Amino acid sequence: MELVIAIFIGLLYASGVYLLLRRSIVKLILGVFVISNATNLIIFLSGGITRSGVSFIGDEAEKATLETMTDPLPQALILTAIVIGLGIAAYILALKYKYFETTGTHDLDQLSKTDQK
Template sequence: MEYVIAVFIGLLYACGVYLILRRSIVKVILGVFVLSNATNLIIFLSGGIQRGGAPFIPEGAETVDPATISDPLPQALILTAIVISLGISAYILALKYRYFDVTGTHDLDQLKNTDQR
C-alpha cells in the first residue's frame, strides 16, 4: 500500500511542478496547492499505515504490541498543515483577485507590458 501512495505522491509533485511552470497565475496558485497536498501525504506516509491500529493505548492494558499502535504525531501535523494551508489559500486567492483588478490579466508574460506607460 505504501508503494501505491508513494507513486501517487510522485505524480502529485510532478503535476504541481508542471503547474508552477505555467504562465497563468491561476495555474501557479493551483500548483502550490497541489504541492502542499503532496507534502501532507508524505508526512502521513512517514507515520506508517496501520490498518485497524489503535491511535492510543487502552487504559489498563498489560501488554500492547507496539506494531499495532498508530503514531498520532504525523496525523496532528497534517491537521495543523491543513488549517494553515486553508488560511494561506484564502489569502492567496484574495491577492489573485486584487492582482486581476489592477492588471486586467492572468498571464504573467503580459504583465511585462503593463509596466510600460
C-alpha cells in the same frame, strides 16, 4: 499499499511542478495547492499505515504492542498543515483577485507589458 501511495505522491509533485511552470497566475496557485497536498501525504505516509492500530493506550494496555500502535504525531501535523493551508489559500485567492483588478490579466508574461506605460 505504501508503494501505491508513494507513486501517487510522485505524480502529485510532478503535476504541481508542471502547474508552477505555467504562465497563468491561476495555474501557479493551483500548483502550490497540489504540492501542499502532496507534502501532507508524505507526512501521513511517514507515520506508517497499519489497519486497526490504536493511537493511544487506554484500558487495553495489555493488547497494545509497539507493532500494532500507530504514531499520532503525523496525523496532528497534517491537521495543523491543513488549517494553515486553508488560511494561505484564502489569502492567495484574495491577492489573485486584487492582482486581476489591477492588471486586468492572468498571464504573467503580459505583466511586463503593463509596466511600460
